Amino acid sequence: MSTLEIRSLRKSFGGLLATADVSFSVPEHSLTALIGPNGAGKTTLFNLITNLFPVDSGTVTFDGTALGGLSSSAIAKLGVIRTFQTARVFPGMTVLENVLAGRHRLLPHGLAAQLAWLPSALRAERALANRALQLLDLVGLADQAQSPATQLPMGAQKLLEVIRALMAQPRLLLLDEPAAGLNDTETAELAALLRAIQACGVTIVVVEHNMSLVMGIADQIVVLEAGRLIAAGPPADIQRDPRVIAAYLGEEAA
Ligand SMILES: Nc1ncnc2c1ncn2[C@@H]1O[C@H](COP(=O)(O)OP(=O)(O)OP(=O)(O)O)[C@@H](O)[C@H]1O
Numbered sequence: 001m002s003t004l005e006i007r008s009l010r011k012s013f014g015g016l017l018a019t020a021d022v023s024f025s026v027p028e029h030s031l032t033a034l035i036g037p038n039g040a041g042k043t044t045l046f047n048l049i050t051n052l053f054p055v056d057s058g059t060v061t062f063d064g065t066a067l068g069g070l071s072s073s074a075i076a077k078l079g080v081i082r083t084f085q086t087a088r089v090f091p092g093m094t095v096l097e098n099v100l101a102g103r104h105r106l107l108p109h110g111l112a113a114q115l116a117w118l119p120s121a122l123r124a125e126r127a128l129a130n131r132a133l134q135l136l137d138l139v140g141l142a143d144q145a146q147s148p149a150t151q152l153p154m155g156a157q158k159l160l161e162v163i164r165a166l167m168a169q170p171r172l173l174l175l176d177e178p179a180a181g182l183n184d185t186e187t188a189e190l191a192a193l194l195r196a197i198q199a200c201g202v203t204i205v206v207v208e209h210n211m212s213l214v215m216g217i218a219d220q221i222v223v224l225e226a227g228r229l230i231a232a233g234p235p236a237d238i239q240r241d242p243r244v245i246a247a248y249l250g251e252e253a254a
């Protein structure tokens with residue numbers, strides 16, 4: 001069963017065709033890697049799925065619901081949660097506060113729930129903070145929970161963004177180059193984290209340039225080049241695909 005269905009998606013910016021009739025399916029609970037050279041249209045695809053920009057034509061369906069016409073926040077409420085290519089931590093907030101910010105869309109609202117002195121509200125807040133600390137611990141950031149988030153190195157800020165996205169309890173997680181700026185240890189931690197997230201039943205689409213990471217974790221690889229989908233399939237097939245080697249893997253081999 002497919003969670004995400006992308007059909008004949010098309011988007012141009014002025015004369016530039018950033019997404020050219022792209023169609024593919026993301027099976028439920030799978031990990032799909034989206035690869036392609038710079039400017040291939042990977043981030044644009046995330047922007048179209050989350051309706052940051054309207055599509056020119058085509059459809060995106062998540063779990064049977066057409067996402068076209070829904071606001072980005074309505075799409076997030078369905079459980080489609082993304083991170084951004086450039087880490088966006090909230091300045092003036094600690095690491096822990098940044099993680100907790102990811103959960104706020106799901107907190108009960110209304111005056112009663114906001115009265116923090118209510119025992120139930122306090123318990124809920126404490127449970128959330130505990131969960132946030134557990135998640136931070138997974139990526140080795142628990143001991144920096146009270147540090148200002150902007151003081152973290154760039155790699156740690158990227159991991160923080162993934163953790164914040166998890167607090168929103170995603171059903172479909174869209175990660176835009178989460179390994180950019182990570183060292184080898186952090187990359188291995190990220191790979192383990194992504195496998196654990198997938199094992200919890202979350203479907204993942206990850207844009208990634210690190211081919212050894214992608215080959216190690218992806219069930220399916222979708223390859224874009226200049227807005228077009230040039231290949232899609234299991235890692236072993238993609239690795240052997242002549243068009244992919246010419247368009248992308250060749251760069252690394254060379
Ligand atoms: N808002 C925009 N306005 C104009 N052009 C845009 C906009 N967003 C993307 N583009 C263009 O669309 C093309 C695809 O960009 P996109 O950012 O999706 O590529 P990408 O595959 O994510 O590349 P990278 O690997 O560098 O992140 C590029 O030529 C880019 O300049």
Ligand SMILES: [Mg+2]
Nearest residue numbers: 042043044085
């Ligand atoms: Mg990009």
